[in-house]
Amino acid sequence: MRDRTLWTWHVGAGLVILVLLGLHMAIMHLDATLGLFGTGDVEPVDWESVVSRMQDLFFTVTYVLLLGAALYHGGYGLRNILLELNPGPGLRRAIDVGLSVGGLALFAFGTWAALAAPGAATAAGG
């Protein structure tokens, strides 16, 4: 794929991350001032809060979207940094394959966790 296309996806993924990670940061780390999604006195990382998010389809879908966008954006950014160091053709190929395989493996693992979480919450009595 041409670098211009990859770069355009990189910028687009950045915009997706800006919205979804901004929301994630606001929920998880600005809870004392914003108190989003009504977690009340419960901390966002407490099991009750985690269960309520795991069982909400909105969070499952946005987690997977954020996972894919962040892995692509981060992987492509890392690739740019590494390729700027002028690796030879063999090493360049290894960087491309390594980042693609590593990114896809992390995406598969993270997606499995997001999709399996609602069932796990139900099994735990959530």
Add this chain to the structure above:
Amino acid sequence: METRGHPNRLGILGWIAGGRWGFERYLYALHRVTGLGLLAYFVLHIFVSSARVLGPESWQQAMDVVSGPLFRAGEYLVFAAFAFHALNGVRLAILELGFGVGRPIDPVYPYATSVGRQRPLALAVMVLAGIVALWGGLDFFVLQ
């Protein structure tokens, strides 16, 4: 990425020590440093947060491992890095789309650059990132 004819002689050192660069060049270096830090944290975060699939005991064990003042400070650094990286990324996207750099002009002496035109945007974005980082600091360390 085509680099033929323009070898990157300085390598990573060129991020900070290439010469008398302007403010935006250091934002570029910081953008990369924060990007790498966020990526490293994100990969760890995928594994730590997947403990929720194994139930409440595993989740609590994972949270106990990443608790304490050191992790709290590290988490705040991640928040501040996100604030900088996100807002500087918005600035870069704005510039890439051709906004905020002025109209193209003929290269007539004395040559004008777009640096002066884009500087206010860089300063505004850094002030905004500072406000978000302070807001986060208030939430992380004062109101908890």
